[in-house]
Amino acid sequence: MSDELDDLYQDIILDHSRRPRNFGRMEAPSAVGEGYNPMCGDQLSVFLKMDGDKIADVKFIGELCAISKASASLMTLRVKGKTLTAAREAIADMKTLVAGEKDPPIAVEERVGDAIALKGVRKFPARVKCATLAWHALDAALAGSGKVSTE
Amino acid sequence: MKTRAPSAPPFDAASVREDFPILDTQVGAHALVYLDNAATAQKPQAVIDAVSHYYASTNANIHRGVHYLSGEATDAYDKARVTVANFLNAAEPRECIFVRGTTEAINLVASSWGRTNLKKGDEILLTTMEHHANIVPWQLVAAATGAIIKVIPITDRGELELSQLDQLLTPKVKLLAVTQISNALGTINPVRELVQKAHKVGALVLVDGAQSTPHLRVDVRALDCDFFAFSGHKVFGPTGIGVLYGKAALLEKMPPYQGGGDMIDRVTFEKTTFRGLPERFEAGTPDISGAIGLAAAIHYLAKFDHSALAAYESDLLTYATEAVANVNGVRLIGEAPEKAGVLSFVMEGVHPHDIGTVLDSVGIAIRAGHHCCQPLMKRLGLAGTARASFAFYNTRTEADRLADALVKVKKMFG
Numbered sequence: 001m002s003d004e005l006d007d008l009y010q011d012i013i014l015d016h017s018r019r020p021r022n023f024g025r026m027e028a029p030s031a032v033g034e035g036y037n038p039m040c041g042d043q044l045s046v047f048l049k050m051d052g053d054k055i056a057d058v059k060f061i062g063e064l065c066a067i068s069k070a071s072a073s074l075m076t077l078r079v080k081g082k083t084l085t086a087a088r089e090a091i092a093d094m095k096t097l098v099a100g101e102k103d104p105p106i107a108v109e110e111r112v113g114d115a116i117a118l119k120g121v122r123k124f125p126a127r128v129k130c131a132t133l134a135w136h137a138l139d140a141a142l143a144g145s146g147k148v149s150t151e
Numbered sequence: 152m153k154t155r156a157p158s159a160p161p162f163d164a165a166s167v168r169e170d171f172p173i174l175d176t177q178v179g180a181h182a183l184v185y186l187d188n189a190a191t192a193q194k195p196q197a198v199i200d201a202v203s204h205y206y207a208s209t210n211a212n213i214h215r216g217v218h219y220l221s222g223e224a225t226d227a228y229d230k231a232r233v234t235v236a237n238f239l240n241a242a243e244p245r246e247c248i249f250v251r252g253t254t255e256a257i258n259l260v261a262s263s264w265g266r267t268n269l270k271k272g273d274e275i276l277l278t279t280m281e282h283h284a285n286i287v288p289w290q291l292v293a294a295a296t297g298a299i300i301k302v303i304p305i306t307d308r309g310e311l312e313l314s315q316l317d318q319l320l321t322p323k324v325k326l327l328a329v330t331q332i333s334n335a336l337g338t339i340n341p342v343r344e345l346v347q348k349a350h351k352v353g354a355l356v357l358v359d360g361a362q363s364t365p366h367l368r369v370d371v372r373a374l375d376c377d378f379f380a381f382s383g384h385k386v387f388g389p390t391g392i393g394v395l396y397g398k399a400a401l402l403e404k405m406p407p408y409q410g411g412g413d414m415i416d417r418v419t420f421e422k423t424t425f426r427g428l429p430e431r432f433e434a435g436t437p438d439i440s441g442a443i444g445l446a447a448a449i450h451y452l453a454k455f456d457h458s459a460l461a462a463y464e465s466d467l468l469t470y471a472t473e474a475v476a477n478v479n480g481v482r483l484i485g486e487a488p489e490k491a492g493v494l495s496f497v498m499e500g501v502h503p504h505d506i507g508t509v510l511d512s513v514g515i516a517i518r519a520g521h522h523c524c525q526p527l528m529k530r531l532g533l534a535g536t537a538r539a540s541f542a543f544y545n546t547r548t549e550a551d552r553l554a555d556a557l558v559k560v561k562k563m564f565g
Contacts, residue, residue: 002179002180002512004512005508005509005512008508009505009509009563014563014564017564018564039520040503040504040519040520040521040534040535041520041521041525041528041534041535042502042504042534063534064502065502065503065504065505066501066502066505066564067504067505124508126508127504127508130504
């Protein structure tokens with residue numbers, strides 16, 4: 001197997017895909033965001049429980065590939081307990097990390113924490129949408145628009 | 152098609168591979184294993200040369216020029232239509248309309264025949280295993296006319312549920328649109344039998360031949376289908392060219408699909424009259440080089456003894472199916488007894504997309520996802536499958552490499 005493949009499926013990604021954190025449906029969420037990737041048919045729902053300006057709890061469900069599931073799992077860890085502003089910054093950071101035209105700035109790499117493991121996706125253009133799916137859905141939940149497609 | 156005639160020369164895949172320059176591709180450190188033939192087939196040098204030769208020595212617009220090159224191009228284009236007609240065993244070349252591909256062929260029938268002949272309450276009968284290209288055009292025409300779409304269900308093995316056919320096939324059905332081979336499952340459907348039954352209730356039949364033309368010997372007159380659609384690029388020809396076959400008596404009564412040059416008899420601002428077949432359905436400058444390339448692909452295929460080729464493909468699919476089925480955690484999707492070309496599967500705990508990425512890293516090209524068959528995936532309770540699809544230039548060695556790589560996939564994610 002190639003080095004690039006090892007960069008994509010790092011242990012932390014495989015771990016989060018096998019044992020996703022905050023995976024499951026939420027009773028009475030404050031907001032729900034749906035993500036859909038028309039290329040593969042994958043769909044995902046992100047549930048938020050807000051406490052004022054803060055994300056008190058976040059969960060997700062979906063039929064997902066290893067990359068999209070790990071990304072969603074890492075996302076929940078990144079935004080749980082954070083303010084709306086901080087969550088929006090986290091979404092922007094993730095887009096810069098996996099889909100930015102240039103290599104991401106050091107500051108972004110430092111901020112994203114364990115989600116840095118998703119950087120390997122940059123070398124697999126066909127898989128970038130898998131990595132961003134959950135974050136698009138979170139964005140939709142925060143915006144109150146409910147549904148997004150990666151197209 | 153499973154037995155080889157005793158006199159047939161054995162099929163030699165190794166020498167056939169030399170005809171396809173792209174098969175020498177290296178993907179990183181690995182020799183390419185191309186198992187995405189149901190998406191598009193690779194092109195033999197003969198096709199590449201025919202297209203190149205056309206542009207290097209014959210290029211001109213057809214049917215209009217008085218000059219030498221226009222005559223040559225027109226001649227080559229018209230000959231391509233004769234080649235296609237022979238390939239399908241159509242009664243006349245004018246029954247073969249050049250289009251962009253299977254999708255456009257189906258849209259042509261849905262738009263032209265459908266909008267003229269369908270009315271509120273009429274039924275269009277499809278099957279669960281249709282490609283989106285044989286669903287969505289009918290939904291559009293149903294929305295425009297008030298016609299209703301009904302669906303022949305499938306069994307868990309991926310065969311049509313023929314026991315329900317008599318119940319569904321009532322005189323309300325005006326058209327049955329069915330694929331001859333499922334692109335997602337490989338199932339070969341009993342099209343001849345379906346045509347006979349449909350005709351008994353007065354329904355026309357459109358056959359989607361996108362997946363069958365690369366594997367079966369098609370005879371539209373033996374099938375007695377009313378329309379037959381296929382794509383050049385899946386039968387080792389260029390992209391951008393395809394064919395709609397229709398019985399002349401039907402095509403002659405259908406209004407034009409698109410308006411423009413080449414398809415008119417006489418134009419005034421008061422009234423325009425249209426040409427006959429096939430020009431009426433070929434508005435504008437057609438894909439001349441594509442038609443010539445497609446004819447070259449058909450001539451290339453004609454060099455082989457078809458029964459030897461079919462026997463080789465059948466053996467290869469059986470071999471690959473066993474090799475892949477033996478991998479721990481693999482479940483085959485689509486186990487009809489009559490299959491061609493396609494090996495669809497899922498792996499426990501591993502998403503098809505991840506299978507595709509890992510296989511790509513060792514040079515193996517497959518397709519992962521819903522294969523433009525979302526209703527079929529829903530019926531099977533799957534988000535998608537991994538699909539290896541074969542052509543006659545694939546080998547047992549390649550099937551072994553696929554199975555070996557799947558063992559690694561299982562280790563990695565399992």
